[in-house]
Amino acid sequence: MTRRDGLERIRREAHHELHRDGLTEIAAGVFLFIVALAVGRPAFYWTYLVGLVVLGPGLRRLRSRYTYPRIGFAELPSEDRRRLGRGMALWVVGAFLVVAAGLALLGAFTDHLAWRRAAPALAGLLFSGGFLYLAQQSGLKRVYALAVASAVSGGLLAWPGIGPRIEGAYASLRVWAVLMALLCLAVGGLAFRRFLRETPISEEWSPDAE
Protein backbone atom coordinates (compact mmCIF):
# COMPACT_ATOMS: atom_id res chain seq x y z
CA MET A 1 0.00 0.00 0.00
CA THR A 2 1.35 3.43 -0.85
CA ARG A 3 0.44 6.52 1.14
CA ARG A 4 -1.81 7.55 -1.76
CA ASP A 5 -4.21 4.60 -1.73
CA GLY A 6 -5.31 4.79 1.89
CA LEU A 7 -8.69 6.29 0.94
CA GLU A 8 -9.31 3.47 -1.51
CA ARG A 9 -8.61 1.05 1.32
CA ILE A 10 -11.06 2.83 3.63
CA ARG A 11 -13.70 2.70 0.86
CA ARG A 12 -13.08 -1.01 0.28
CA GLU A 13 -13.24 -1.78 4.00
CA ALA A 14 -16.56 0.04 4.25
CA HIS A 15 -17.85 -2.01 1.30
CA HIS A 16 -16.55 -5.15 2.97
CA GLU A 17 -18.27 -4.29 6.23
CA LEU A 18 -21.59 -3.59 4.52
CA HIS A 19 -21.53 -6.80 2.47
CA ARG A 20 -20.10 -9.30 4.90
CA ASP A 21 -23.60 -10.20 6.15
CA GLY A 22 -24.04 -12.56 3.18
CA LEU A 23 -27.47 -11.12 2.29
CA THR A 24 -26.36 -10.08 -1.21
CA GLU A 25 -25.43 -13.69 -2.01
CA ILE A 26 -28.77 -14.88 -0.62
CA ALA A 27 -30.57 -12.38 -2.88
CA ALA A 28 -28.49 -13.61 -5.85
CA GLY A 29 -29.51 -17.17 -4.97
CA VAL A 30 -33.20 -16.25 -4.96
CA PHE A 31 -32.82 -14.47 -8.30
CA LEU A 32 -31.06 -17.51 -9.79
CA PHE A 33 -33.97 -19.70 -8.67
CA ILE A 34 -36.27 -17.32 -10.54
CA VAL A 35 -34.02 -17.71 -13.61
CA ALA A 36 -34.26 -21.51 -13.28
CA LEU A 37 -38.03 -21.31 -13.01
CA ALA A 38 -38.68 -18.82 -15.79
CA VAL A 39 -36.07 -19.41 -18.46
CA GLY A 40 -37.64 -20.59 -21.70
CA ARG A 41 -41.14 -20.45 -20.15
CA PRO A 42 -42.92 -17.29 -21.31
CA ALA A 43 -45.74 -17.95 -18.84
CA PHE A 44 -43.28 -17.31 -16.00
CA TYR A 45 -41.51 -14.23 -17.39
CA TRP A 46 -43.41 -12.03 -14.94
CA THR A 47 -41.38 -13.59 -12.11
CA TYR A 48 -38.26 -11.76 -13.39
CA LEU A 49 -40.07 -8.49 -12.88
CA VAL A 50 -41.37 -9.49 -9.45
CA GLY A 51 -37.86 -10.60 -8.49
CA LEU A 52 -36.30 -7.33 -9.59
CA VAL A 53 -38.99 -5.26 -7.86
CA VAL A 54 -39.09 -7.25 -4.61
CA LEU A 55 -35.44 -8.19 -4.06
CA GLY A 56 -34.07 -4.64 -3.65
CA PRO A 57 -36.51 -3.44 -0.97
CA GLY A 58 -36.46 -6.90 0.64
CA LEU A 59 -32.69 -6.74 0.97
CA ARG A 60 -32.91 -3.24 2.44
CA ARG A 61 -35.50 -4.39 4.95
CA LEU A 62 -33.41 -7.36 6.04
CA ARG A 63 -30.33 -5.15 6.42
CA SER A 64 -32.32 -2.66 8.45
CA ARG A 65 -33.43 -5.45 10.75
CA TYR A 66 -30.27 -7.53 11.06
CA THR A 67 -27.23 -5.67 9.70
CA TYR A 68 -27.46 -2.00 10.69
CA PRO A 69 -28.21 -2.72 14.39
CA ARG A 70 -24.90 -4.60 14.45
CA ILE A 71 -22.52 -2.55 12.33
CA GLY A 72 -24.32 0.74 11.90
CA PHE A 73 -25.78 2.36 8.83
CA ALA A 74 -23.76 3.73 5.94
CA GLU A 75 -24.58 4.66 2.38
CA LEU A 76 -22.04 4.02 -0.31
CA PRO A 77 -21.69 6.69 -2.98
CA SER A 78 -23.74 5.95 -6.09
CA GLU A 79 -21.83 4.53 -9.01
CA ASP A 80 -20.93 6.48 -12.10
CA ARG A 81 -23.75 5.07 -14.26
CA ARG A 82 -22.01 5.74 -17.56
CA ARG A 83 -18.84 3.98 -16.43
CA LEU A 84 -20.83 1.10 -14.95
CA GLY A 85 -22.93 0.76 -18.10
CA ARG A 86 -19.84 0.77 -20.30
CA GLY A 87 -18.20 -1.88 -18.09
CA MET A 88 -21.31 -4.08 -18.23
CA ALA A 89 -21.61 -3.73 -22.01
CA LEU A 90 -17.94 -4.66 -22.45
CA TRP A 91 -18.36 -7.67 -20.17
CA VAL A 92 -21.42 -8.90 -22.13
CA VAL A 93 -19.59 -8.50 -25.45
CA GLY A 94 -16.54 -10.27 -23.98
CA ALA A 95 -18.68 -13.17 -22.73
CA PHE A 96 -20.30 -13.57 -26.16
CA LEU A 97 -16.88 -13.52 -27.81
CA VAL A 98 -15.55 -16.20 -25.43
CA VAL A 99 -18.53 -18.49 -26.12
CA ALA A 100 -18.31 -17.82 -29.86
CA ALA A 101 -14.59 -18.64 -29.83
CA GLY A 102 -15.28 -21.86 -27.91
CA LEU A 103 -17.93 -22.94 -30.41
CA ALA A 104 -15.66 -22.04 -33.32
CA LEU A 105 -12.89 -24.20 -31.83
CA LEU A 106 -15.35 -27.09 -31.55
CA GLY A 107 -16.43 -26.51 -35.16
CA ALA A 108 -19.99 -25.72 -34.07
CA PHE A 109 -20.09 -21.98 -34.66
CA THR A 110 -22.97 -22.20 -37.13
CA ASP A 111 -24.86 -24.92 -35.25
CA HIS A 112 -28.02 -23.38 -33.83
CA LEU A 113 -28.46 -26.13 -31.23
CA ALA A 114 -24.84 -25.81 -30.08
CA TRP A 115 -25.48 -22.15 -29.25
CA ARG A 116 -28.45 -23.19 -27.11
CA ARG A 117 -26.38 -25.84 -25.37
CA ALA A 118 -23.75 -23.18 -24.71
CA ALA A 119 -26.30 -21.06 -22.79
CA PRO A 120 -24.95 -22.11 -19.34
CA ALA A 121 -21.45 -20.99 -20.36
CA LEU A 122 -22.78 -17.61 -21.40
CA ALA A 123 -24.95 -17.24 -18.28
CA GLY A 124 -22.06 -18.39 -16.09
CA LEU A 125 -19.76 -15.76 -17.57
CA LEU A 126 -22.39 -13.02 -17.32
CA PHE A 127 -23.15 -13.75 -13.66
CA SER A 128 -19.46 -14.11 -12.87
CA GLY A 129 -19.09 -10.48 -14.01
CA GLY A 130 -21.59 -9.39 -11.36
CA PHE A 131 -19.88 -11.44 -8.66
CA LEU A 132 -16.47 -10.18 -9.75
CA TYR A 133 -17.65 -6.59 -9.53
CA LEU A 134 -18.95 -7.10 -5.99
CA ALA A 135 -15.79 -8.99 -5.04
CA GLN A 136 -13.56 -6.19 -6.32
CA GLN A 137 -15.58 -3.58 -4.47
CA SER A 138 -15.67 -5.44 -1.17
CA GLY A 139 -12.57 -7.65 -1.29
CA LEU A 140 -14.72 -10.60 -0.09
CA LYS A 141 -12.92 -13.81 -1.03
CA ARG A 142 -16.09 -15.91 -0.97
CA VAL A 143 -17.57 -13.70 -3.69
CA TYR A 144 -14.43 -14.18 -5.82
CA ALA A 145 -15.02 -17.92 -5.35
CA LEU A 146 -18.63 -17.54 -6.52
CA ALA A 147 -17.42 -15.68 -9.63
CA VAL A 148 -15.06 -18.53 -10.46
CA ALA A 149 -17.71 -21.18 -9.66
CA SER A 150 -20.24 -19.42 -11.89
CA ALA A 151 -17.92 -19.31 -14.92
CA VAL A 152 -16.48 -22.82 -14.41
CA SER A 153 -19.82 -24.57 -13.73
CA GLY A 154 -21.40 -22.83 -16.73
CA GLY A 155 -18.52 -23.91 -18.96
CA LEU A 156 -18.62 -27.49 -17.71
CA LEU A 157 -22.38 -27.83 -18.14
CA ALA A 158 -22.11 -26.52 -21.69
CA TRP A 159 -19.19 -28.77 -22.62
CA PRO A 160 -20.21 -31.58 -24.97
CA GLY A 161 -20.34 -34.90 -23.16
CA ILE A 162 -20.05 -33.36 -19.66
CA GLY A 163 -23.31 -31.48 -19.30
CA PRO A 164 -26.49 -33.22 -18.18
CA ARG A 165 -27.97 -35.54 -20.75
CA ILE A 166 -31.34 -33.87 -20.59
CA GLU A 167 -33.15 -32.94 -23.75
CA GLY A 168 -34.66 -29.52 -24.15
CA ALA A 169 -33.28 -26.20 -25.23
CA TYR A 170 -32.82 -24.74 -21.76
CA ALA A 171 -32.38 -27.87 -19.65
CA SER A 172 -28.68 -27.39 -18.95
CA LEU A 173 -29.21 -23.68 -18.29
CA ARG A 174 -31.85 -24.59 -15.70
CA VAL A 175 -29.51 -27.10 -14.08
CA TRP A 176 -26.76 -24.47 -13.95
CA ALA A 177 -29.13 -21.86 -12.44
CA VAL A 178 -30.33 -24.29 -9.75
CA LEU A 179 -26.76 -25.33 -8.87
CA MET A 180 -25.59 -21.74 -8.62
CA ALA A 181 -28.71 -20.74 -6.67
CA LEU A 182 -28.04 -23.51 -4.13
CA LEU A 183 -24.37 -22.51 -3.91
CA CYS A 184 -25.23 -18.84 -3.41
CA LEU A 185 -27.84 -19.66 -0.75
CA ALA A 186 -25.39 -21.96 1.05
CA VAL A 187 -22.51 -19.47 0.94
CA GLY A 188 -24.75 -16.52 1.84
CA GLY A 189 -26.59 -18.48 4.52
CA LEU A 190 -23.38 -19.56 6.23
CA ALA A 191 -21.97 -16.04 6.03
CA PHE A 192 -25.20 -14.62 7.46
CA ARG A 193 -25.21 -17.12 10.33
CA ARG A 194 -21.59 -16.33 11.12
CA PHE A 195 -22.29 -12.60 10.92
CA LEU A 196 -25.17 -12.86 13.40
CA ARG A 197 -23.11 -15.01 15.76
CA GLU A 198 -19.95 -12.92 15.66
CA THR A 199 -21.49 -9.45 15.60
CA PRO A 200 -23.92 -8.75 18.43
CA ILE A 201 -26.46 -5.95 18.28
CA SER A 202 -24.76 -2.78 19.45
CA GLU A 203 -25.94 -0.79 22.43
CA GLU A 204 -25.41 2.29 20.27
CA TRP A 205 -28.19 1.32 17.87
CA SER A 206 -31.08 3.71 18.31
CA PRO A 207 -33.45 2.61 21.09
CA ASP A 208 -36.37 3.68 18.87
CA ALA A 209 -35.89 0.55 16.81
CA GLU A 210 -38.97 -1.39 15.95
Place this chain on the structure above:
Amino acid sequence: MPNDAPLDGLQRLSELDRLLHEPARLQIIAHLFVLESADFLFLLRRTGLTKGNLSSHVRKLEEAGYVEVEKKFVERHPVTAYSLTPRGREAFTAYRETILEALDALGE
Protein backbone atom coordinates in the same frame (compact mmCIF):
# COMPACT_ATOMS: atom_id res chain seq x y z
CA MET B 1 26.86 22.02 -1.59
CA PRO B 2 23.91 22.54 0.80
CA ASN B 3 20.92 24.30 -0.69
CA ASP B 4 19.63 27.06 1.60
CA ALA B 5 16.35 27.48 -0.29
CA PRO B 6 13.42 26.28 1.83
CA LEU B 7 11.48 23.26 0.58
CA ASP B 8 8.21 24.53 -0.88
CA GLY B 9 6.23 21.50 0.25
CA LEU B 10 7.43 21.84 3.83
CA GLN B 11 6.74 25.55 3.89
CA ARG B 12 3.15 24.86 2.96
CA LEU B 13 2.72 22.89 6.18
CA SER B 14 1.92 26.17 7.88
CA GLU B 15 -1.20 26.36 5.69
CA LEU B 16 -2.55 23.10 7.08
CA ASP B 17 -6.09 23.17 8.39
CA ARG B 18 -5.53 22.75 12.14
CA LEU B 19 -9.03 21.43 12.66
CA LEU B 20 -8.31 18.49 10.38
CA HIS B 21 -4.76 18.05 11.61
CA GLU B 22 -5.91 15.86 14.45
CA PRO B 23 -5.87 12.06 14.12
CA ALA B 24 -9.42 11.42 15.34
CA ARG B 25 -11.02 14.12 13.20
CA LEU B 26 -8.93 13.08 10.23
CA GLN B 27 -10.20 9.51 10.59
CA ILE B 28 -13.82 10.67 10.76
CA ILE B 29 -13.51 12.95 7.77
CA ALA B 30 -11.61 10.36 5.70
CA HIS B 31 -14.44 7.87 6.23
CA LEU B 32 -17.09 10.42 5.34
CA PHE B 33 -15.08 11.42 2.26
CA VAL B 34 -15.51 7.94 0.72
CA LEU B 35 -19.09 7.38 1.91
CA GLU B 36 -22.32 9.14 1.04
CA SER B 37 -23.25 9.12 4.72
CA ALA B 38 -22.75 7.06 7.87
CA ASP B 39 -24.37 6.92 11.29
CA PHE B 40 -22.74 7.19 14.70
CA LEU B 41 -22.45 3.42 15.20
CA PHE B 42 -20.77 2.84 11.83
CA LEU B 43 -18.23 5.60 12.49
CA LEU B 44 -17.69 4.33 16.03
CA ARG B 45 -16.83 0.84 14.76
CA ARG B 46 -14.72 1.97 11.82
CA THR B 47 -12.66 4.57 13.68
CA GLY B 48 -12.23 2.71 16.97
CA LEU B 49 -12.81 5.93 18.92
CA THR B 50 -14.69 6.04 22.19
CA LYS B 51 -18.28 7.32 22.19
CA GLY B 52 -17.34 10.53 23.98
CA ASN B 53 -14.40 11.19 21.69
CA LEU B 54 -16.36 10.57 18.52
CA SER B 55 -19.22 12.69 19.73
CA SER B 56 -17.03 15.68 20.59
CA HIS B 57 -14.97 15.51 17.38
CA VAL B 58 -18.06 15.19 15.19
CA ARG B 59 -19.52 18.21 16.98
CA LYS B 60 -16.38 20.24 16.23
CA LEU B 61 -16.51 19.25 12.57
CA GLU B 62 -20.19 20.12 12.46
CA GLU B 63 -19.57 23.54 14.05
CA ALA B 64 -16.90 24.22 11.42
CA GLY B 65 -19.42 23.44 8.69
CA TYR B 66 -17.47 20.40 7.47
CA VAL B 67 -20.04 17.82 8.50
CA GLU B 68 -23.83 17.94 8.38
CA VAL B 69 -26.32 15.85 10.28
CA GLU B 70 -29.51 14.51 8.77
CA LYS B 71 -32.24 12.60 10.56
CA LYS B 72 -33.69 10.02 8.22
CA PHE B 73 -35.69 6.84 8.27
CA VAL B 74 -34.33 3.58 6.95
CA GLU B 75 -37.23 1.14 6.71
CA ARG B 76 -39.08 3.08 9.44
CA HIS B 77 -36.06 3.05 11.69
CA PRO B 78 -34.75 6.51 12.67
CA VAL B 79 -31.12 7.03 11.70
CA THR B 80 -28.88 10.02 12.39
CA ALA B 81 -26.67 10.16 9.32
CA TYR B 82 -23.51 12.25 9.09
CA SER B 83 -22.16 13.38 5.75
CA LEU B 84 -19.49 15.72 4.46
CA THR B 85 -20.53 19.17 3.27
CA PRO B 86 -19.00 20.56 0.05
CA ARG B 87 -16.91 22.80 2.31
CA GLY B 88 -15.69 19.79 4.29
CA ARG B 89 -14.86 17.96 1.07
CA GLU B 90 -12.86 20.94 -0.20
CA ALA B 91 -11.03 21.31 3.12
CA PHE B 92 -10.07 17.63 3.20
CA THR B 93 -8.90 17.68 -0.43
CA ALA B 94 -6.73 20.72 0.27
CA TYR B 95 -5.39 19.13 3.45
CA ARG B 96 -4.46 15.95 1.58
CA GLU B 97 -2.67 17.86 -1.16
CA THR B 98 -0.67 19.88 1.33
CA ILE B 99 0.36 16.96 3.47
CA LEU B 100 1.26 14.78 0.47
CA GLU B 101 3.35 17.61 -0.96
CA ALA B 102 5.16 17.97 2.35
CA LEU B 103 5.82 14.24 2.57
CA ASP B 104 7.05 14.22 -1.03
CA ALA B 105 9.41 17.10 -0.19
CA LEU B 106 10.86 15.02 2.63
CA GLY B 107 11.43 12.10 0.26
CA GLU B 108 11.53 8.39 1.06
